[in-house]
Amino acid sequence: MLTSMKSIIDKALTLPRQTVAVACAQDAEALKAVAEAQAMGLADFILVGNTDKIRSIADTIELDLAPFELVDARGEACGAATTVAVVASGRAQILLKGFVDSSVLFKAVLNRDAGLRNGATVSHTVVMDVPGFDKLYLLTDAAMIIRPDLETKRQIVLNAVKVARALGNPDPVVGVLCESEKVNPKMPATVDAAALVEMNRSAVLTGCRVGGPYALDNAISIEAARHKGMRDPLAGKADILLAPDLAAGNIFYKSLMYFAHARSAGVVMGTKAPVLLNSRADSHQTKINAVALGILMAANGNQA
Template sequence: MLDKAADAYIENRTFDELTLGETASSSHTVTQRDIDLFATVTGDVNPAHVDPAYAETDMFHHIIIQGMWGAGLISAVLGTKLPGPGTIYLGQNLRFRRPVSIGDTITATVTVREKKPEKGDVTLDCVCANQHGESVITGTAFTRAPNVKVRRKRVTLPYVRVGRHDGTTAILARAAGGAPVVTAVVHPVDTASLLAALDAARAGLIVPILIGPAARIQEVATAAGVDISAVRLIDAHDGSAAAAQAVALARSGEVALLMKGDLHTQELMHEVVASQTGLRTARHISHAYLMDIPDYPRPLLLTDVAINIAPTLREKVGIVQNAIDFAHVMGITQPRVAILAAVETVSDRLPSTLDAAALCKMAERGQITGGLLDGPLGFDNAINEAAAAEKRIVSQVAGRADILVVPDLEAGNMLAKQLTFLSGAEAAGVVLGARVPIILSSRADSASTRLASCALGVLLARVGRG
């Protein structure tokens, strides 16, 4: 029987205790996260190390995975097991014999070959083998063994989050692959919104038309050290006037995308939803974020967090359909839609659970199309399969959601900010359901988030989706 208490400690073998032929081992399964950690710690961004295009090359396998984890595992065995704490690592000779791939489980084994009592030096044979028992590394380690007995409590390592924003990178690459979209930039009278528009133009995403107080916009450009002389500039005395002009350009077909500058969302949306002069269609207007979360294995759409404060069931139908259609444009052919609530059971004490059940039934009857719906679901069992299994929820959606539909704006706003500021998510957002897509940027948005939001709007505009 294993002594679990002993596992909480590391203990060395002194020089006198070591015997020839004595062995110790340690195993590790190689993941992409390992490669990312290595690159993050060392700053080594050689494409052969971190670019997926190189992932199947022998150079990638030998240099990174073998060198990093082979030598690292051997060092870990020497330092924690044999000889253990107090060991001085003098040197090593290693030969790489087979490639190692992400997903391989590598076991490093060291064996005492020779002891030299003069200084307490110990030579050990080293072998790293894969899950098939094939040797991938062989070699020799030279150490100076401890002469004092050490038994220490095993240190609990800190949790380290390392992740990529590959989804955001893919969106930008896809958007940059077509013709730039003429875009009305509404009231860009602050540095962040003006530079965001110019960055998107330089990236080949948009052709900006700046609308707002001309003199003020020019002052911002001068202070930021950028030249806007080649950019069309339409003078409008304030944010409301700029919003009205932008909406008029969209109605006439001169622009295919709106981009919010330094004005309140309500000020822009007032002109967008105006019954006679706005950009309404038969669809409901809603907002969706595309969240790129390092710890989540797929893009995650979150809706509605910016437009509909306390949506009715009818409005939720439009919100869900907009999100599904948006997911289709993003290449998700049959998105899994989780209708969120505080609990997973339907209760008349929680109206959000009644709405969730109704939405699922409406999808069954064809009133919502193009996706798989389930709800009510708690956030945990919507995005985590283990949490769903723990509550015995059998569903095609639970644990694997592509779209999260929140019960109201407050819940959605808080969830979006938690994912962004606590989980390291990139959140690109866009308003759906109008004649043209509308990019709503927050003052807290980073430059990369603003650019990603612009890319989303461009992709929707190119397929004629508002």
């Protein structure tokens, strides 16, 4: 089982080389990432976007564009649609977000006629390598679904389980995060948590073990769970952390990134090919991490 971001990259380097299409590649951090990843032998890249700007930025950062295929597409909407077409045609196996607004990119990705949607619930799972912990945590959903209902939460969990399996964890523990570890009708997230646990027990939600409701400390700390007198055998052992909504998930994700200096890699599930959704503010290393995760997902065929 992979336990660090480095181990994800090392594993990806042993797998068949994939081609990544970068949507709106006119961005210095994106270009630094693809240059380093290609030099490492991690992947090949097709750079889609305003080729004049791409060349100008490449000159500024002294990057040789000779190893890359460039596809000219002016404007965010055109760049997103063109990148999706490149992936849909099979010329690339993975899509990496460059300097493009997420809403614009996903309008193209989810286009019913020309996009990459496969009919499943589309959700985002981010893998977190947090300093001080000897395991990887998966957090979902921190980028896509604003207020998931119970059935959508079930689908989000199933998507995250596929990512966990690609990382070598065949039986991940899902911790359903809430405001409290007690079911309270006034706290809908705790009610959903109890329902997800019951779905898991009755084999409606399979491929994992589900515990909750958990406050964050009870999900990741056995000591905290014992101190509170919890008898749940899964308490403190979560591998996958299910956020109650997008606001909680996104704030938690960015808190880990900026306060704890966590290393991360995120992938969108429910699409025909891995879609790597990064913040435009992310470093080039975070983008390399995402490419490595995308290669693992592509190799495992876990997008279906």
